[in-house]
Amino acid sequence: MTSQDVHFYQVGSFAVGNRLLEQEERTVQAQVDRTNSIDSGHRACQGCGEALGARYALDAAMRATNGQIVAVNATGCLEVFSTPYPETSWRIPWLHSLFGNAPAVATGVAAALRAKGIEDVRVVAQAGDGGTVDIGFGCLSGMFERNDDVLFICYDNEGYMNTGVQRSAATPPAARTATTKAVGAEPGNTFGQGKDLPRIAMAHNIPYVATATVADLHDLERKVERAMEFHGARYLHVLVPCPLGWGSASNETIHIARLAKESGLFPVFEAEDGVVRSVSPIRRRVPVEEYLKLQRRFAHLFGPHPRLDVIARIQSMADANIERYGLVSPESLEESS
Amino acid sequence: MKLPFAISLDIGSGRANHTGSWRVERPVYVDRLPPCNNACPAGENIQGWLYDAESGDYEAAWRKLVEENPLPGIMGRVCFHPCESACNRVQVDEAVGINAVERFLGDLALEKGWTLPKPGPDTGKRILVVGAGPAGLSATYHLRRLGHRVRLVDSASHLGGMMRYGIPAYRLPRAVLDAEIARIVAMGVDIQLDHVVHDVEQERHDGKFDAVFLAVGAQLGKRVDIPAGDSSRVIDAVKFLHQVADEDPPLLGRRVVIYGGGDTAFDTARTARRLGATDAVIVYRRNRERMGASGEEFEQALGEGVTVRWLSTIRKFDGDRILLEKMKLNGEGFPEPTGEFEELDADSLVLAVGQDTDLSLLDHAHDVTVRDGSVEVLDSMMASPSGIFAGGDAIPAQRTATVAVGHGKRAAHGIDNFVMGSDSVPKVRNRLASFEQLNTWYYADAPRTERPELERIRRQTNFEEVVGGLSEDNALFEARRCMSCGNCFECDNCFGVCPDNAVIKLGGNMRYEFDYDFCKGCGICVKECPCGAIEMVPERN
Numbered sequence: 001m002t003s004q005d006v007h008f009y010q011v012g013s014f015a016v017g018n019r020l021l022e023q024e025e026r027t028v029q030a031q032v033d034r035t036n037s038i039d040s041g042h043r044a045c046q047g048c049g050e051a052l053g054a055r056y057a058l059d060a061a062m063r064a065t066n067g068q069i070v071a072v073n074a075t076g077c078l079e080v081f082s083t084p085y086p087e088t089s090w091r092i093p094w095l096h097s098l099f100g101n102a103p104a105v106a107t108g109v110a111a112a113l114r115a116k117g118i119e120d121v122r123v124v125a126q127a128g129d130g131g132t133v134d135i136g137f138g139c140l141s142g143m144f145e146r147n148d149d150v151l152f153i154c155y156d157n158e159g160y161m162n163t164g165v166q167r168s169a170a171t172p173p174a175a176r177t178a179t180t181k182a183v184g185a186e187p188g189n190t191f192g193q194g195k196d197l198p199r200i201a202m203a204h205n206i207p208y209v210a211t212a213t214v215a216d217l218h219d220l221e222r223k224v225e226r227a228m229e230f231h232g233a234r235y236l237h238v239l240v241p242c243p244l245g246w247g248s249a250s251n252e253t254i255h256i257a258r259l260a261k262e263s264g265l266f267p268v269f270e271a272e273d274g275v276v277r278s279v280s281p282i283r284r285r286v287p288v289e290e291y292l293k294l295q296r297r298f299a300h301l302f303g304p305h306p307r308l309d310v311i312a313r314i315q316s317m318a319d320a321n322i323e324r325y326g327l328v329s330p331e332s333l334e335e336s337s
Numbered sequence: 338m339k340l341p342f343a344i345s346l347d348i349g350s351g352r353a354n355h356t357g358s359w360r361v362e363r364p365v366y367v368d369r370l371p372p373c374n375n376a377c378p379a380g381e382n383i384q385g386w387l388y389d390a391e392s393g394d395y396e397a398a399w400r401k402l403v404e405e406n407p408l409p410g411i412m413g414r415v416c417f418h419p420c421e422s423a424c425n426r427v428q429v430d431e432a433v434g435i436n437a438v439e440r441f442l443g444d445l446a447l448e449k450g451w452t453l454p455k456p457g458p459d460t461g462k463r464i465l466v467v468g469a470g471p472a473g474l475s476a477t478y479h480l481r482r483l484g485h486r487v488r489l490v491d492s493a494s495h496l497g498g499m500m501r502y503g504i505p506a507y508r509l510p511r512a513v514l515d516a517e518i519a520r521i522v523a524m525g526v527d528i529q530l531d532h533v534v535h536d537v538e539q540e541r542h543d544g545k546f547d548a549v550f551l552a553v554g555a556q557l558g559k560r561v562d563i564p565a566g567d568s569s570r571v572i573d574a575v576k577f578l579h580q581v582a583d584e585d586p587p588l589l590g591r592r593v594v595i596y597g598g599g600d601t602a603f604d605t606a607r608t609a610r611r612l613g614a615t616d617a618v619i620v621y622r623r624n625r626e627r628m629g630a631s632g633e634e635f636e637q638a639l640g641e642g643v644t645v646r647w648l649s650t651i652r653k654f655d656g657d658r659i660l661l662e663k664m665k666l667n668g669e670g671f672p673e674p675t676g677e678f679e680e681l682d683a684d685s686l687v688l689a690v691g692q693d694t695d696l697s698l699l700d701h702a703h704d705v706t707v708r709d710g711s712v713e714v715l716d717s718m719m720a721s722p723s724g725i726f727a728g729g730d731a732i733p734a735q736r737t738a739t740v741a742v743g744h745g746k747r748a749a750h751g752i753d754n755f756v757m758g759s760d761s762v763p764k765v766r767n768r769l770a771s772f773e774q775l776n777t778w779y780y781a782d783a784p785r786t787e788r789p790e791l792e793r794i795r796r797q798t799n800f801e802e803v804v805g806g807l808s809e810d811n812a813l814f815e816a817r818r819c820m821s822c823g824n825c826f827e828c829d830n831c832f833g834v835c836p837d838n839a840v841i842k843l844g845g846n847m848r849y850e851f852d853y854d855f856c857k858g859c860g861i862c863v864k865e866c867p868c869g870a871i872e873m874v875p876e877r878n
Contacts, residue, residue, distance in 0.1 A: 008781055008783055008814055008817055008818075009781075009817060010391060010780070010781075010817045010818070010819065010820075010821070010826065010828075011779045011780055011781065011828050011867055013781070014778060014779045014780075014781070015779045015828040015829065015830050015867060016828065016829040016830045016832065016833030016834065017827075017828060017829025017830075017832070017833065018828055018829070019392070019826070019827045019828075020391065020392055020817075026829070027829075027833065029829070029832070029833035030829040030832065030833060032842050032844060036838050039350065039351055039352055039838065040351070040352055040356070040837050040838045040839060040852065040854075040855035041350070041351035041352040041353065041354040041355070041356055041855060042351050042354075042356075042837070043351075043354065043356070044836060044837075046359065046857045046858060046859035047836065047857075047859035047860070047861055048836045048859075049836070051836040051837070052834065052835075052836040055836075055838070082351065083351075085346070086346035086347065086348060086349050087348075087349040087350060087351045087353060087354065088348060088349070088350065088351060089350070089351030089352075217833060243859075249860075250857075250859035250860060250861070251859055251860030251861050251863060251864040252864065253836075253859070253861055254834055254861060254864070254865050255864060255865075258778065284778075
């Protein structure tokens with residue numbers, strides 16, 4: 001009989017921690033002494049994906065730099081719910097200036113540290129999708145082009161949530177927002193290119209670009225640590241479901257992020273010097289309906305008169321991602337067709 | 338305090354904001370009853386001992402196992418493992434090989450010489466246990482742990498009951514049987530072999546016993562009326578297997594026909610093959626779906642060349658020819674004769690059509706109720722208020738070794754309450770852990786490890802054990818396939834996925850607790866708990 005080496009730990013590598021793993025193999029989030037960069041008491045909604053994503057990313061950055069980071073925050077939910085004057089939920093050095101200038105402020109912080117000869121302190125800038133793909137886009141492109149030594153993290157919840165759920169350039173087609181009502185022949189947001197910021201970042205040929213979701217902690221932490229091994233401009237795009245803006249149950253946040261990845265709608269990959277180096281393959285493929293139907297912003301696609309045509313267009317977007325990034329192995333593609 | 342320019346307030350922490358007040362539902366940790374534990378007739382804490390085995394602490398696992406069942410090496414071979422049928426992992430890939438891990442632990446304990454827990458402090462109470470099969474041995478073990486003195490009597494010359502005289506050695510090697518029994522005997526048991534109890538009341542009175550446990554088994558093979566010539570060789574399966582166990586097998590000839598469809602019929606057929614029968618044919622009145630034998634035993638028997646005549650009944654046996662009548666099942670599933678006949682060559686016929694219990698020892702125990710050849714008992718296994726308890730095949734229940742082990746344990750606790758004059762405390766059972774409460778995303782894909790089977794050609798001629806054991810690596814792998822249904826195994830998911838850091842990790846097997854000052858009640862922890870060990874309950878105010 002053949003015997004096998006036991007590298008299998010009941011919950012595999014998918015759970016946050018595992019008592020059977022060596023300490024150093026567990027996630028940062030499994031550690032009792034993790035930084036908790038953003039503390040309890042913040043005013044984010046129940047089940048906020050962004051609060052979770054920010055703690056995941058910054059705690060990992062803290063471990064990667066031995067606690068030597070400065071965070072620069074754009075205006076947005078994350079800033080508003082964490083720092084109502086005079087309180088702060090941040091347990092790390094943290095700056096906020098304006099909505100559109102976070103990349104420029106971060107560049108300035110990095111320059112100041114360099115001027116003072118401080119080499120071990122690293123700079124992380126963070127913003128929501130509004131501050132990244134719309135309002136801060138010019139500053140960000142400049143930061144990329146100059147290759148400033150900043151890790152910029154976008155927490156993408158696909159809209160302007162704290163001002164009342166308006167559309168951003170990251171809002172997906174057909175989604176209902178306050179400014180894209182679910183009315184007319186083409187309800188919700190229009191179909192179009194949107195702004196695919198990870199690919200735009202790659203086009204700047206910066207050292208490191210990656211995407212991640214709050215559903216795969218191991219992957220997210222590994223990418224933050226990898227990003228910290230580089231100097232120069234780096235970009236991490238994290239999908240963070242928003243129960244308020246997406247109309248999803250507060251307990252579904254991680255589940256929905258997982259479905260976004262497993263349906264192919266949100267490709268998870270990493271790129272170095274403008275070239276995709278690895279992708280997270282789909283483990284249990286689902287049709288896009290599984291993802292859409294949990295969100296009230298897509299409710300107009302279902303019900304007694306379902307818009308199968310619109311769902312089919314969204315499915316073709318997922319299929320295109322799967323093909324572009326090779327998210328499914330060729331054999332299983334044949335099985336499913 | 339001197340504040341920076343344009344700052345008029347001290348910096349405050351967001352922790353001043355107790356977001357727990359937003360909550361309308363709160364998460365709470367729960368323990369649910371895993372379906373394996375629920376299904377185990379011996380009441381084992383299977384999820385519990387697999388948890389220890391997962392970390393490689395096999396001794397702790399074995400100790401947790403023998404809390405309930407002192408015969409893991411035997412169980413790991415002969416148990417029909419209803420735990421695996423109930424296992425939630427069936428709905429992911431395949432059931433966890435619980436039985437194989439149990440055997441691994443049982444064998445390892447014998448190899449390492451681990452001893453059972455010490456007997457409890459002496460209570461001075463004396464208990465008579467009649468019958469040294471699985472029920473009697475299990476009762477003896479638990480009674481000794483409770484500090485009672487036990488006299489164990491059996492009519493046979495060796496301990497073990499049907500485990501020795503009913504189950505063939507190729508399924509249960511005698512070395513394992515002997516060693517696990519010896520471990521119980523070593524706890525200090527007064528043993529009387531070759532002793533038939535004719536009158537239980539007299540025996541109890543003579544020995545001044547405080548209580549009696551009857552575990553006499555079902556030793557009488559049922560007979561059916563089949564016209565057979567004087568020269569015809571007809572024997573019942575119980576007697577046949579007993580004689581084989583005594584190494585005095587009867588001569589059955591080359592063509593053996595076995596009548597019946599239970600495990601005993603298959604044990605008989607497989608034993609006959611090993612004794613040199615060229616044909617071992619099982620004749621059964623019903624079809625495969627309705628046979629009593631386990632699927633595994635059936636498959637192994639076919640692999641050894643045993644054949645089965647389904648839907649057939651025996652009408653006549655004249656010494657070298659059996660007359661079969663074909664049957665069909667009626668709407669209610671009962672076999673009915675068709676009037677079609679067939680002939681079958683046979684040197685001998687073994688009847689495996691069920692077993693009866695000899696309860697003549699109860700003739701003078703007037704307050705014991707016997708119905709349809711079985712003793713009626715309460716939940717405590719009490720058969721009479723005067724202190725007679727019964728279990729195993731002697732009471733109406735499924736007749737398996739594992740069920741009997743469970744009876745022995747329950748009777749020991751019933752007897753303890755009786756002789757000590759204490760009230761039984763009903764055990765609180767947790768709610769069942771269902772598959773729907775699991776989040777199986779977190780479990781790695783891992784098909785199960787099958788135990789090796791002895792090559793067929795080797796097992797047709799000897800009584801070597803057919804099913805092999807798992808290696809340590811494979812046993813560990815198999816244990817780790819357990820999903821720990823309904824019981825926290827400290828994967829840190831709740832601690833990691835809380836957006837409000839409202840889960841406190843206690844560490845060191847102490848699990849977690851919620852910080853209700855900050856928990857907003859979003860429920861992500863419940864949704865992302867792999868094993869369903871958290872639930873939401875409404876806030877009261």
